[in-house]
Amino acid sequence: MERIPLSNSAFEGANNAYLFHEGDETALIDTGDWLPETREQLEAGLADHGVGFADVDRIFLTHWHHDHTGLAGEIQAESGADVYVHREDAPLVEGDREAWEELFDLQEEYFEQWGMPEPDREVLRDRMVGPDETSRKPSVTPIDGGDTFTVGDTDLEVVHASGHAAGLCLFEAGDEVFSGDALLPVYTPNVGGADVRVDDPLEKYLRALRQIADADYDRAWPGHRDPIDDPTDRAEHIIHHHEERAYRVLDALDRIGPCDTWTVSADLFGDLEDIHILHGPGESSAHLEHLERAGTVVRDGTEYRLVEGVADELAAIDDECWPLEY
Structure with a gap:
């Protein structure tokens, strides 16, 4: 090879x-x-x-x-x-073409759900042809x-x-x-x-x-x-990376209060350009949805908030560990 x-x-x-x-x-x-x-x-x-x-x-x-x-x-x-x-x-x-149109339509649905501003949507529409x-x-x-x-x-x-x-x-x-x-x-x-x-x-x-x-x-x-x-070490590293990112998502909701995916993305990644305009809120959404399934956050419309008691757990843990079930 x-x-x-x-x-x-x-x-x-x-x-x-x-x-x-x-x-x-x-x-x-x-x-x-x-x-x-x-x-x-x-x-x-x-x-x-x-x-x-x-x-x-x-x-x-x-x-x-x-x-x-x-x-x-x-x-x-x-x-x-x-x-x-x-x-x-x-x-x-x-x-x-039908498959691509379905993909683009689904992306538009997520842009709305994430709370993505219209100018950023236009950037992605121009890029994703x-x-x-x-x-x-x-x-x-x-x-x-x-x-x-x-x-x-x-x-x-x-x-x-x-x-x-x-x-x-x-x-x-x-x-x-x-x-x-x-x-x-x-x-x-x-x-x-x-x-x-x-x-x-x-x-x-x-x-x-x-x-x-x-x-x-x-x-x-x-x-x-x-x-x-060392693929095992690299895979374990990425798993740990996502555990840390989950903590950061919960911390953002704790500090900001109920908010949409775009707001969480801005807290995690700051201002985004080019394809990262899609990747930032996409990854934030993946974490928020996963935490919702785990019962740690709840969604009301386009906004997410912490489940009662999670803020107290966050305040009690060391930043270096991840004791919450994920």
Whole structure:
């Protein structure tokens, strides 16, 4: 297996495509976005190993976000490659207009529920234009967790890890895992805003992290940046990060009083720009909804408030621990 780093203008850092070129079969995990410079980089990276787009037999996609799927259609057009993605993400990857319109409509519902100001909504509307109409969209084969594939000498098992995206999948290869955006070495993947289709995204994501930690992989090959040599430690770190963030959400409600998601987001993250306008309130919403299910906060319309007695518990605990059930 060879890792091919690809440029990414977003904050997560360089994307990764993973090349399997063993025996008579060539496969990729993720392809990078559809930008011309990314295509040039992927073509050059493949050429370093004697491979071109026309030689690719199969493509496995971790999830629907365009920086992971953008070139899948271009490669398929040249090679006839089979393209695999989880069935929940398949319509978006194929560019199905109805699926994209449903996503945008749902985002608008959340903008209203979160209390997002209209100017910030306009920023996101201008940025989120859906699939690039100039790039080819692949025909895909839907996959599910538990499916297995053999690529050369490597056996891949699909592990559904919803949270960051509804159909996000890991690809387990023995003691190693291709983690997509479920486990990143620097940033904590966004939940709540990155895919508003996911119900109770934080619960699902914490479950995925616990699954990664319990698997005790030797190494994770993430969707961005460098390999992770201790995936269990990194997963545990992100779990703890979300425990701390939950405390900060409760603390915000304690200090501010009943308020909407946008107000909590501003307290956590300050002023936001670009795609972070979606990610900040999205993650705040994920925590608020999770705390509501846990019985720690209640929602009245668009406002959240602490359940009676929680403020006293907050006042009694040390900031370094998290004794409240979460």
